[in-house]
Amino acid sequence: MTVSSHTATVTLPTDEQILIVREFDARKRLVWKAFTTPELVRRWWHAKRGEVTVCDIDLRVGGAWRYAMVTPDGVEVAFHGEYLEVVPEERVVTSEIYEGLPEGVSDADAATVNTATFTEADGRTTLTLLIEAANKVSRDAIVASGMEDGLQDALDLLEATAGSLD
Amino acid sequence: MARAATTADAFNAVAEPRRRQILDLLASGERPVNDLVLLTGLAQPQVSKHLRVLREVGAVDVRDEGRRRLYSVNGPALRPIHDWVKAYEQTWSERFDALDEVLVQLEQEEEDDDRE
Numbered sequence: 001m002t003v004s005s006h007t008a009t010v011t012l013p014t015d016e017q018i019l020i021v022r023e024f025d026a027r028k029r030l031v032w033k034a035f036t037t038p039e040l041v042r043r044w045w046h047a048k049r050g051e052v053t054v055c056d057i058d059l060r061v062g063g064a065w066r067y068a069m070v071t072p073d074g075v076e077v078a079f080h081g082e083y084l085e086v087v088p089e090e091r092v093v094t095s096e097i098y099e100g101l102p103e104g105v106s107d108a109d110a111a112t113v114n115t116a117t118f119t120e121a122d123g124r125t126t127l128t129l130l131i132e133a134a135n136k137v138s139r140d141a142i143v144a145s146g147m148e149d150g151l152q153d154a155l156d157l158l159e160a161t162a163g164s165l166d
Numbered sequence: 167m168a169r170a171a172t173t174a175d176a177f178n179a180v181a182e183p184r185r186r187q188i189l190d191l192l193a194s195g196e197r198p199v200n201d202l203v204l205l206t207g208l209a210q211p212q213v214s215k216h217l218r219v220l221r222e223v224g225a226v227d228v229r230d231e232g233r234r235r236l237y238s239v240n241g242p243a244l245r246p247i248h249d250w251v252k253a254y255e256q257t258w259s260e261r262f263d264a265l266d267e268v269l270v271q272l273e274q275e276e277e278d279d280d281r282e
Contacts, residue, residue: 008258010251012181018254022262026269030276034268044264047257127262143254 010143015136018143020129028120031127032089035116045069054078061086065094084113092116096131098142110138176223181251184208185216185225189239192226196238 008022024031034040036059042052046069053076054068061083068078078099085093093115097107110133117128133139179185184206191197191205202213217237220226227238 008255008262009183010181010255010258011183012178012251015178020255020258022258024262024266024269026273030269030272031265034265034272040268040272043268044261046264047261048264049257049260143251145254 012139012143016133016139018131018133018139020131022127022129024125024127025123026125027123028089028118028125031125032118035118035127036092041067050075050077059083059086059092068099081111081114090118109134110141112138112142176225179219179223180225182216182219184212185220188213188216188220189225192237192239196229196236198234198236202237 008020011019011021013019034044036057038055038057041057042055045055045067046052050069050071052067052069054066056064056066058064063083064080065083066078066080068076070076079096080099081095081097083092083094085091093113095111096114097111101107101110112134113132115128115130115132117130119126119128131139131142133142180189187206188202191202199210199213199217202208202217203210206213208216217226217228221228224240227240228235229238230236
């Protein structure tokens with residue numbers, strides 16, 4: 001496989017889930033710190049696609065969080081949610097809602113529950129991020145958010161191909 | 167048991183890491199099952215099972231050549247599905263590459279603190 005351990009691997013374990021796994025060459029304590037400290041999150045959450053403009057973290061159960069970034073062409077992308085479970089250096093569970101939902105899509109439908117788990121072995125840390133959507137449509141829309149041409153084009157093309165197999 | 171393949175099945179089929187590995191191997195040209203067994207290190211029944219799933223959703227084609235069955239990627243069908251998960255994965259890879267840099271800086275800062 002051409003994938004190195006430094007590549008995030010994304011799989012879809014069930015119709016509602018997205019699982020992202022990535023290994024870091026650092027102790028768990030530091031990965032946790034970089035993942036939960038606002039000044040540090042600002043330095044990586046942008047995914048090299050813009051600048052983080054808001055990074056609010058109230059790291060306690062019931063506490064709120066909000067991240068926002070602005071892309072070079074001026075588009076703001078923002079997410080917010082609540083901390084549902086916080087086990088320092090082990091696990092953090094949050095709700096997450098994308099703030100740019102299309103009209104007619106309710107927060108309840110689009111909200112996800114995200115569980116980040118940190119495990120250390122031989123001084124290296126594996127971060128496992130499980131994203132659980134309310135349903136498959138939402139899950140697919142989240143994955144498609146990274147796609148330039150949009151999911152619908154892909155689905156149309158695939159449907160045509162699947163149809164031709166009959 | 168027999169039912170029509172759906173797009174949902176296809177996306178899930180291709181998202182499975184072993185099956186993506188098989189698709190990557192087939193991307194360079196058609197191969198018999200034995201090749202895939204050697205290259206993946208998986209047992210033959212497992213490879214056959216993955217190939218069956220991929221065939222059911224139209225991601226791979228098969229043809230007989232003498233006594234061999236050769237598998238190949240159905241490129242046009244596959245590309246959008248592959249891109250679908252790949253693009254999302256790319257976002258997270260870039261995010262985590264940036265996190266790598268933060269971690270290196272954190273380690274450096276801690277070492278500096280220890281020295282003072």
